Amino acid sequence: MTYEEALRAARGNMGKCHACPVCNGLACKNTIPGPGAKGTGTVAARNYDAWQNIYLNMDTIAPNLGVDTAFELFGERFDLPVFTAPIGAVTNHYGSKYDEYTYDALIACGAREAGIAAFTGDGLNEMFFEAGCTAMEKAGFAVPTVKPWHRDLVFKKIDYAKSKGAKWIAMDIDASGLPFLKSMTPPSGPKTVEELREFADYAGMPFILKGIMTPAGAEKAIAAGASAIVVSNHGGRVLDHTPATARVLRAIAETVDGRIPIFVDGGIRTGYDVFKALALGADAVLIGRPFVCAVYGGGAEGVRAYADKLRSELRDAMEMTGCATLADITYDRICHE
């Protein structure tokens, strides 16, 4: 199966998602529930567009060493610097083809079979987080992503993830912008550096903060003891009028200056975009919506098909720019319009 075949099979089975040939945020715009973005619904499209304005500097006068796309982090090894982004509450957003447990198992196992790994999601229904952790247990590795609930609930969810064998844990700190989180009692949402440090210490494993969009936010994440950050605006779902992640990535990477690894997501669709993200200073990327289409159209095989497409595109980009390893993908390998 190819990714295009998975997309065709997914079409018509995904609620408000049209499984478009190019997942650029236009057809779904502001559909929430659904796969879209908040308010004007333009941020997802902005994320996508920003990668289109970055180009690769071709240079084939280089040693013919072949390319190695392997990525290592916190003692784990992956074939590609690519992870599936956490997607929670799939039945609410994509219709009833899969329940949460089935969806999470397909994406987490498919990702492992493809040599990559999944981040899994969370939501109001406790079952959403549990489904991700159950899939992690089945797949052998995944990264449960807990929302910034009130303190006791975060501790409870960290305990649950540990009981299922989590090796890394993430928190989408930007989920503060989701309406259901705003209205909770006791209050959920923004956390101080001290509160986050308590979570990081309690987790006792790599703790990744997702939803960082400024150099100042990155500094606070480091002060809070985050082991890594994800530069992300949640695909435009938490705050309208945010800049594209590709636009803020380099400034954040310069501030972080190698102290902790950086992931980025938002509109990354091809292996060429992965290359651009690494050139701007990311260590690895997360990809969300296209992997959902891959699962809806092809199950675990769809995930493998999309990962294979990303792999061959990334290899092509590396070969044609003279990059033998991921470390060779530096800022001088790209140019802007």
Ligand SMILES: Cc1cc2nc3c(=O)[nH]c(=O)nc-3n(C[C@H](O)[C@H](O)[C@H](O)COP(=O)(O)O)c2cc1C
């Ligand atoms: C339907 C849907 C559900 C999501 N659920 C979560 C979630 O539970 N936790 C989280 O951290 N991010 C969640 N996200 C955000 C994604 O992880 C990711 O940051 C975003 O989709 C940007 O990547 P993309 O443009 O490749 O989709 C969700 C996104 C979508 C579209």
